[in-house]
Amino acid sequence: MSQQFRVWMQQKQDQCERALADFIPQASVVPGHLHEAMRYAALDGGKRVRPLLVYAAGQLFDAPQEALDRAAAAVEMIHAYSLVHDDMPCMDDDALRRGKPTVHVKYDEATALLVGDALQAQAFLVLSEGNASAETRLGLVRLLAHASGSVGMCGGQAIDLASVGLALTREQLEQMHRLKTGALLRASVLLGASCGKTLNPEETVALNTYAAAIGLAFQVVDDVLDATADSATLGKTAGKDAADNKPTYVSLLGLPASQELAQQLCREAHGALDSFGEKAQLLRDLADLIVQRQA
């Protein structure tokens, strides 16, 4: 990882943090308890991979930072709400997230449910406001709604739930992840790029290919880390997948083949960006980051 990329990343993580802090109502706004819990769930945590993809893809087309801040905050609110709901006892029942107690542990289950619901609404509110043209903002809303709903993230979670204990084929596993985590990662890339311009078909195909590859790579690496890292490094409970008898790339392909698959997907992601030249360097660096991350 280059020093320049490291600096850029820190800068954008800070920028996203400020955007989230601005776009989620303060705890002084009624109902204060809910807003405090929403801020607990979304602020000060995570690698902000999705916002980084938004900013990097936005840079490709010189998108205005104001629009990118909204897109980055919105996609991170969707991601944060999904974690809050995922961690609840009726789903993964996890007590630790990003090294902190999960929302239902810190507050209670009913609050966690409402925090997730309200973060989702807030994401669409943030996208619907701002300085971009009505067409642009509407396009962002549509992208995010599609990627986070029943044929995107929520759909992937439903398939995941239904798959526990089943022997999935590699295609079935891939389809689940394409929805569960892939859809939102892909949306992040398209959201960022769409803040800059209306994409032509070639650009859409190239960015979709890139996004599909890193989306899958992200999940393969997640499975590898769940099998190899410890909870302290991950900031969440390690070894959960095996304990929960969940199908993973590691259980399906084994560890070495999973690691090789991640590398191959990274090369695919790089290849998809060729036509963009130098301006896509941040997206290349992010693909590397996703595959090389340790947590």
Added chain:
Amino acid sequence: MSQQFRVWMQQKQDQCERALADFIPQASVVPGHLHEAMRYAALDGGKRVRPLLVYAAGQLFDAPQEALDRAAAAVEMIHAYSLVHDDMPCMDDDALRRGKPTVHVKYDEATALLVGDALQAQAFLVLSEGNASAETRLGLVRLLAHASGSVGMCGGQAIDLASVGLALTREQLEQMHRLKTGALLRASVLLGASCGKTLNPEETVALNTYAAAIGLAFQVVDDVLDATADSATLGKTAGKDAADNKPTYVSLLGLPASQELAQQLCREAHGALDSFGEKAQLLRDLADLIVQRQA
């Protein structure tokens, strides 16, 4: 209730049902289990009060039916998702809704959580598409996101949760309901009207006054019915509020004063519509319906 209004109401309830059936993916679309549960939650049930408000307010400004169908379906999806989440064990823990087993009883808790999440995303997707201008659609998204989020419906639910067992003042009770049920009812009126034209300040004030009055009346009547009707008539568990030690208008003002308050709010709602003349008759009839309903 006039025969003409009764016919209109049945027509629009059917129209809303068809719109919901169209706008929620079929159970044949992957993931079928989730889509089936979403349809179970949203179709074939309820009085469709919010959609009726959308259609009635739309008629005021001759809004196109295509846009109204989207707005009606979207607001009903938000309402349906809130019921699914509300009924979960960590919230109201209710087994019966609209005379049918609640979603977490019929399926399971994890599915109920995802059904609610996915219905919310679908509501924003439906609003973001269609034939209305980008400005109009964006305005609808903003209205609905604001009304359903942390300073609207979700916020009201958070205040409600925090109020169990507390002695609320009438103002506090009113504020809670203004958010919990009032915000979405108000949004329904504004969504419908906004499908027809961009509202001027006088129209906005008049419709807001109408919507605030019927929103509050709706809740007062709800409290009255919870105290007086039986579960079979309500299609949900009666007497829950008292059993849960929840503050209600009946517990605060007593039954006769609550009934008189509902009547007074109905007169306020009528008064707010004076400037619209004959074209507002459907909204007047709906105010009467809300106050006179028996379930």
